Amino acid sequence: MSYQNILVPVDGSTISLSAVQKAAQIAQAFGGQLTLISLVTEDPFSEADFYYPSPIMKEYFVQAYANAEKSLKQAQAIASENGVTANVQVVKGNVSEEGIIETAEKLKIDLIVMGSHGRKGFQKFLLGSFAQDVLKGTKLPVLIVKE
Secondary structure: OOEEEEEHHHOHHHHHHHHHHHHHHHHHHHOOOOEEEEEOOOOOOOOOOOOOOOHHHHHHHHHHHHHHHHHHHHHHHOOOOOOOOOOEEEEEEEEOOHHHHHHHOOOOEEEEEOOOOOOOOOHHHHHHHHHHHHHHOOOOOEEEEOO
16 A cells, blocks of 8 residues: 555654654655644634633633644654655644544545554553544554654
8 A cells, every 4th residue: 555645643742753754754655745733722612602711821822823833843844854845734623533533534644643652551541542542533544653
């Protein structure tokens, strides 16, 4: 199978940047295209009648967007170092597996490459596994990078 459209969710962590490195190598080997995304939550209360946005919350969302752009620039540099030009996109909505899966379907992705922290035991129970949620929610191939 040839992977022409590869998606990598990026959050700025070392493991997500390792996933970018691996995805860039795959894209170069198959002559494929790499798309890097970062998920940012929009204000979840903006439609509520009882909610009045505060300057603190506004600053939080501005900072979240800036962090996403910074992470994508780092990831784009890694792709470039591996000889691959990457498209980047900040995806606004819920930071969830659905955001990744919906983006993958919209962009007609062949492969999702993502990092996993490999949490176990109580830590996995508390924090969950984002990568596992993506695996359960999609029929697309998913490559999990652990280092």
